[in-house]
Amino acid sequence: MWVYEKKLQFPVQIEHPDPSFAKIVITQIGGPDGELSASMRYLNQRYAMPYDRVKAMLTDIGTEELAHLEMVSAIVYQLTRNLSVDEIKKAGFDAYYVDHTTGIWPQAASGAPFTSTYFQSKGDPITDLMEDMAADGAALYDQH
Known part of the structure; x- marks a missing residue:
């Protein structure tokens, strides 16, 4: 499966801790446009995809998103x-520290915990791919 x-x-x-910045960056772990949402989006949508090449692409993208999750988690830590x-x-x-100390907990910058409502998997290839494009567009827009 994976290596x-x-x-x-x-x-x-990162040489100098900065918890104020961590409060912002943490949304890239568990926020609505974060890496956990992205990885789950692609890895769950792949099952209903009728085309092997597109299914493989969704698997590749989902795996890459997991790699991003690992890097962002290392940054927050x-x-x-x-x-x-x-x-x-x-x-x-x-407030975060009381519940998690320096453990990584998927949440948005607002403190809202990760929820699967941040991504969609409808089982319809066109609907799922449109959702993927909209989510990636939102993530790109957030970076600017």
Whole structure:
């Protein structure tokens, strides 16, 4: 199925923790346009795809999204490691910290936990591919 090399394709090396920035970046893990939504979207839609080449493409894209999830999780972890209590409170990271310490929990920047309502899998190839394009368009728009 997959070969996992047990290393990040692009290593993350953050020298200075920044919990304020982590509060924003975390939405790329579990927010509506985050990597968890993207990976689940493609990996679930592939089952109903009637065309093998498109099914393979959805599998490839979903797998790539999982790699992005791993990199963004490493970023959030490194932004929040070794924090003092004062740094946690000053950044407003205390509510997250109480529940998860420096564990990675999929949520949006607003604090809303990840939900499968962030992605769609209807079983209709045209509907699913249109949803994919809309979601990727939203993710690209969010970056600008």
